[in-house]
Every structure is written in structure tokens, then in C-alpha cells.
Amino acid sequence: MTTKEIPVAKGLPLIGNLVPLIQNPYQFFVKTYQKLGPLYRVRVPGRVMTILGGPEANMFVSQKEMIDCLTTYEVYGDLVKELGMSLLVALEGEPHRRCRKITEQFLSPDKIAQYVKPIIQATLDFSKDWQLGQRVELTHLMEKPICTQLALAFLSTIPGDYCEDIITSFSTIVKVIVAKGFQSRQGLNPELHTSKYLTAKKRTLAFIQEIINERRKAIPVTDNPDMLDTLLTITHADGQPLTEYDIFSFMALPLFSALDTSARTVPFLLYEILKNPEIHEQVMAEVNTAFANGIPNIEDIKKMKILRWAVMETLRMYPIGFLVQRYVKHPFDFAEYKVESGQIIYIALGISHFLPEFYPEPHTFDVERYGSLRQEHKQPGAFAPFGFGAHTCAGARLAEVQLMLTVATLLYAVHPQLDPPTYTLKTAFFSKDSPIPLRVKGGFYIKINRKSPLVSQPSLVELRR
Ligand code: HEM
Structure with missing residues (x-):
């Protein structure tokens, strides 16, 4: 019989745990x-949040049941409603399995191998106007190249100025959704009614429609179809072609999925490499070996x-x-407690990443943890950056390759260094302009030390099909 009361974290009257949650939620959790x-x-004022976390929780929520x-x-x-398209992460059951x-067809190892060149080219293109000695603030810059990489790889398209619209519309919506999860207030959000957001959304949808229309005029005959070629030719199990709504929805993958994930992670990765001389x-x-003969291929990447x-x-x-976040549709028992249905709960996947019993000195950046002698991430429930269960990140394999390629290309192309060299990164949580809690606090600057001849390779437009 599970009758124990779920424990409540000690906090202050009225504001509860608001202060540590805003200052450093990871540490608090x-x-x-x-x-x-x-x-x-x-x-937090006006609401009580149920948190499920740690390795045992990661394993528990991964179960099929x-x-x-x-x-x-x-x-x-x-x-989904605001974007006017379906999203894989919001689907359940059979529709989710089908989509x-x-x-997964677009994220198979063979497909990822084909994305290597466009990802590298888009990164080179991004850095082509940087001058030797220039100081570049990287934190807020990565969304554009990351979006361009995947649009070029999946849709053979360069979003150009539309990148800004895609970024603005997506980040505004995600910010509203994330914020809603932490606030007691419900209802209309003024941010979804600003002309900046409405224009960006309209232009984003028009951009997607324009790519579809253009492609419909002439679907190329090719052994190597891109995502859009495939979407326009495949059928559902009953033989029906995909609807316009389906096609729109699948196209969200390359345009939106990496904006608040890969783009946010690149500055952290580059910082840690530049900060640790031995790893650098x-x-x-x-990197020099991989680029020795020009643009590397997937086999060169695997050797890094x-x-x-x-x-x-x-x-x-x-x-x-x-x-x-998850909605509890049916009540369940966990660790001597009952979790009632009809509520949103929060699964803190990352708690196990900071437990010293899994990762000794968890706040030290130590790449040897993943070597064959230690393999700390292989302990059950210990490593969950890509989620769990049915909704585990469909792009995890691509994300790893994308992060490696983006940073390898920047390192090779411009030999960046931290500016100032003594810079120490600080993280911040919950800002008014960031949809994702975790971000680099203040600016993160690199200084350009070299321009590789690769940077002046053919422009992206020449690469487009
Ligand atoms: C650093 C990079 C990334 C991280 C940390 C990350 C993390 C995650 C996490 C935690 C989820 C689960 C969300 C939930 O359960 O509510 C997820 C889902 C998803 N991710 Fe990623 N992601 C990354 C990059 C990407 C990329 C590059 C793509 C595709 C181009 C992608 C596609 C998806 C998709 C389609 C889902 C939904 C899967 C489903 O519901 O079946 N992700 N991601």
C-alpha cells in the first residue's frame, strides 16, 4: 500500500523555493x-510542482508501461496549435509511432553521412566575413548557422533572411510554453500578439510554403532525394499521399529542432575546449588530421x-x-508514493549528471570519463541529455555529429581563442529573452586568429541543388 506523503522541499513562506529556482535550478534540484x-x-507562488529525478527516475520513466x-x-x-502544424513530440500512440x-528515415546513419558536407559548408560560410583579430560574440550568433546547416542538408534550401523569422517565431512560442510551465498564470500571452512575432510567423510559414510550391513544380529525378523530395513522393500505409499539413509538420524538423538545442550547446562545447589546453x-x-585533405567525410569524423x-x-x-514536462494521464506508484493523475509533473533528467557517485568531481570537465576504463555514462540512468522512452530525441545521433562538425570547422577555419584568455564562463537561468533556462551569462567572446583557405570555398548558393 503506497500511502506516504510526497516530501516537500523547505522554502520561505509565500515565495516557497522561488529564489534558488531562479538562481540555479540545476543545483537546487x-x-x-x-x-x-x-x-x-x-x-513557487501560486503552484506546487512535482519533481521526479535521479537515475532511478530516469530508468522508471523509460519503461514501456x-x-x-x-x-x-x-x-x-x-x-502545435500556435504553429498550426503537428509536432512529433506532441503525438502519442500509433500516430506517434507512424510519424x-x-x-527516422531522415536521420539514419546513411543520411547523416550525406549531411556532413552541408553542415561544414554552412559553418564556413558563417565565418567567412570574420577578420583576423576580430572579437566575435558567439552566444547569440549560433542559431542562424545551425538553422542554415539543416535547411541545406534536409531541404537543399538556404533560408537566408528567413532565418531571423524562423528563430523569432519559434523562440517566442517556446518561451511562452516554457514560462507557462513555471507560472500559475494561464491565458493569452501578450508576446504572441506583438507585430514582430506575428510578422515572423507569417514569413516563416510563407517560406515553407514557397519551398514546397517550388519543389512541386519539378521534383528532381535523383538517387539521392532530400527530405522534401521524399515527403512529396511517399504515401501513408493506406496509399494516400501526405497532406500539406503533414508535409509542413515534417519540415519543422530541420528548421526548428536544433535552434534551442544544438545552437545553445555549441558555445559551451567551444568554451570547454578552449579553456582546457590539453583537450584543446x-x-x-x-581536427587537423580530419581536414588534411579538404572537407572531411563521416569516416574522418568518427575518428575524432x-x-x-x-x-x-x-x-x-x-x-x-x-x-x-509530462502530463500524468493515469496514476502510478513510484518509490513508496502515489502520483495522482490530472497534473503536469517535471522529470529532472539531468540530476544524475551531477551526482558524484556516478561522476566523481561532477563539476570538472573530464573527457576521460567516456574512455573504455571508466564509461561512467553507461551506468543505468546516469546519462540522459536526449530524454527517455518513446520521445527520446530522434535527432540524438545527428546532434552529436552536428556539434562535432560545427566546432571542428570553427577550430580549423579560424583558430579561435577565448577573449580575454582568462575568461571564465558563467551560466544563467531564465532570462526574458531566452526560452531555455540554461544559457551563457553575459557575452562569450572569441578572437579570430587565422583564416583557413577553406573559408573562401564555393559559396552556399553554388552548393544548393
Ligand atoms: C544538443 C542537441 C539536442 C538535445 C540536447 C536534444 C534533446 C532532446 C530532448 C531532451 C528531447 C525529449 C523532449 C521530451 O521528452 O519532452 C528531444 C526530442 C526530440 N528531438 Fe532533440 N535534442 C537535440 C538536437 C536535436 C536535433 C538536431 C534534432 C533533429 C534535427 C532533434 C530532434 C528531436 C525530435 C524530433 C524530438 C521528438 C522525438 C519524439 O517525440 O519522438 N533534436 N530532444
């Missing part, structure tokens, strides 16, 4: 887990072991998806 265990409640219990439409449905299968040297040796470990260590120490 980890410390509270260490005090109260894998299920607890925290309070939990798929119908913890659902996502109630979390992401507003995003996930189609999505090892990574540079790998230290860079891959640096990506994993960055995903552990800076988990963008630290917290995901």
Missing part, C-alpha cells in the same frame, strides 16, 4: 534530490575520439533538456 530522494515537491501513463500533448499542444518511423591540443590534432568525448561531457555538464 540536485541538492533537493540528495536530501529528499527521487520524488519531491517544490513550491509508462508510455501511456505520461503523455505529452497536454505539454506541447499549445505549441517517428518516417522521421588533442582536439586540434584530430576526444572531440566526441568533449561533446558528451558538454551534454552532461550543460544539459539543455535538464527538465522535461
Whole structure:
């Protein structure tokens, strides 16, 4: 019989746990887990949040039986309605399985191998106007090249000025959804009614429609179809072609998925490499080998072991998806407690990333954790940067390659250094202009030390099909 009351974190009258939650939610969630265990409640004005976290929770929510219990439409449905398209993460059951299968076609190892060149070219193009000695603020710059990389790879399209619209419309909506999860206030959000947002959304949708219309005029006959060619030719199991709504929805993948994930992670990865001279040297040796004969291919990328470990260590120490929300559709028992249905709960995937029993000295950037002798991430429930269960990140493999390629290309192309060299990164949480809690605080500057001849390779327009 599960009758125990779920423990509540100690806080102040009225404001509850608001202060530590705003200052450093990751640290607060980890410390509270260490005090109260894998299920607890925290309070903010007007609401009580139920948190499930730690390795045992990561394993528990990954079980097949939990798929119908913890659902996502109630979390992401507003995003779907506002965008006017379906999103994989908001689907459940059979529709989710069907769409996930189609999505996975575009994220297979063979497809990812083909995306290497466009990803590198878009990164080179991004850095082509930088001058030797120039100081570049990187934190707010990465969305554009990241969006361009995937639009070029998946849709053979260069979004150009539309990037700004895609970024503005998506980040505004996500910010509203994330904020809603932490506030008691419901209802209309003024940010979704500003002319800046409405124009950006209109232009984003027009841009997608324009690419579809153009392609419909002449679907290329090719052995190597891109995502849009495939979407325009495949059918559902009953033989019906995909609807315009379906096609729009799948196209969100390359345009939106990496904006608040890969783009946010690149500055952390680059910072940690530049800050650690030994790792920097090892990574540079790998990068120089990979680029020795021009643009590398996927086999060259796979040989970059230290860079891959640096990506994993960055995903552990800076988990963008630290917290995901779920709606409890059916009540369930966990760790002697009952979790009632009809509420949103928060799964703190990233708690286990900071537990010293899994990762000794968890706040130290240590790439050797992933070497064959230690393999700390392989302990059950210990490593969850890409989520869990049915909705685990469909783009995880691509994300790792994208992060490696983006940073390898920048390192090779412009030999950046931290500016000033003594710069120490600070993280910040919850800002008025960031949809994702975790971000670099203030500016993160690099100084351009070299321009590789690769930077002046053919322009993106020449690469487009
Ligand atoms: C650093 C990079 C990334 C991180 C940390 C990340 C993390 C995550 C997490 C935590 C989820 C689960 C969300 C939830 O359960 O509520 C997720 C879902 C998803 N991600 Fe990623 N992601 C990254 C990059 C990407 C990229 C590059 C793509 C595709 C181009 C992608 C596509 C998706 C999709 C389609 C889903 C929904 C899967 C489903 O519901 O079946 N992600 N991601």
C-alpha cells in the first residue's frame, strides 16, 4: 500500500523555493534530490510542482508501461496549435509511432553521412566575413548557422533572411510554453500578439510554403532525394499521399529542432575546449588530421575520439533538456508514493549528471570519463541529455555529429581563442529573452586568429541543388 506523503522541499513562506529556482535550478534540484530522494515537491507562488529525478527516475520513466501513463500533448499542444502544424513530440500512440518511423528515415546513419558536407559548408560560410583579430560574440550568433546547416542538408534550401523569422517565431512560442510551465498564470500571452512575432510567423510559414510550391513544380529525378523530395513522393500505409499539413509538420524538423538545442550547446562545447589546453591540443590534432585533405567525410569524423568525448561531457555538464514536462494521464506508484493523475509533473533528467557517485568531481570537465576504463555514462540512468522512452530525441545521433562538425570547422577555419584568455564562463537561468533556462551569462567572446583557405570555398548558393 503506497500511502506516504510526497516530501516537500523547505522554502520561505509565500515565495516557497522561488529564489534558488531562479538562481540555479540545476543545483537546487540536485541538492533537493540528495536530501529528499527521487520524488519531491517544490513550491513557487501560486503552484506546487512535482519533481521526479535521479537515475532511478530516469530508468522508471523509460519503461514501456509508462508510455501511456505520461503523455505529452497536454505539454506541447499549445505549441502545435500556435504553429498550426503537428509536432512529433506532441503525438502519442500509433500516430506517434507512424510519424517517428518516417522521421527516422531522415536521420539514419546513411543520411547523416550525406549531411556532413552541408553542415561544414554552412559553418564556413558563417565565418567567412570574420577578420583576423576580430572579437566575435558567439552566444547569440549560433542559431542562424545551425538553422542554415539543416535547411541545406534536409531541404537543399538556404533560408537566408528567413532565418531571423524562423528563430523569432519559434523562440517566442517556446518561451511562452516554457514560462507557462513555471507560472500559475494561464491565458493569452501578450508576446504572441506583438507585430514582430506575428510578422515572423507569417514569413516563416510563407517560406515553407514557397519551398514546397517550388519543389512541386519539378521534383528532381535523383538517387539521392532530400527530405522534401521524399515527403512529396511517399504515401501513408493506406496509399494516400501526405497532406500539406503533414508535409509542413515534417519540415519543422530541420528548421526548428536544433535552434534551442544544438545552437545553445555549441558555445559551451567551444568554451570547454578552449579553456582546457590539453583537450584543446588533442582536439586540434584530430581536427587537423580530419581536414588534411579538404572537407572531411563521416569516416574522418568518427575518428575524432576526444572531440566526441568533449561533446558528451558538454551534454552532461550543460544539459539543455535538464527538465522535461509530462502530463500524468493515469496514476502510478513510484518509490513508496502515489502520483495522482490530472497534473503536469517535471522529470529532472539531468540530476544524475551531477551526482558524484556516478561522476566523481561532477563539476570538472573530464573527457576521460567516456574512455573504455571508466564509461561512467553507461551506468543505468546516469546519462540522459536526449530524454527517455518513446520521445527520446530522434535527432540524438545527428546532434552529436552536428556539434562535432560545427566546432571542428570553427577550430580549423579560424583558430579561435577565448577573449580575454582568462575568461571564465558563467551560466544563467531564465532570462526574458531566452526560452531555455540554461544559457551563457553575459557575452562569450572569441578572437579570430587565422583564416583557413577553406573559408573562401564555393559559396552556399553554388552548393544548393
Ligand atoms: C544538443 C542537441 C539536442 C538535445 C540536447 C536534444 C534533446 C532532446 C530532448 C531532451 C528531447 C525529449 C523532449 C521530451 O521528452 O519532452 C528531444 C526530442 C526530440 N528531438 Fe532533440 N535534442 C537535440 C538536437 C536535436 C536535433 C538536431 C534534432 C533533429 C534535427 C532533434 C530532434 C528531436 C525530435 C524530433 C524530438 C521528438 C522525438 C519524439 O517525440 O519522438 N533534436 N530532444
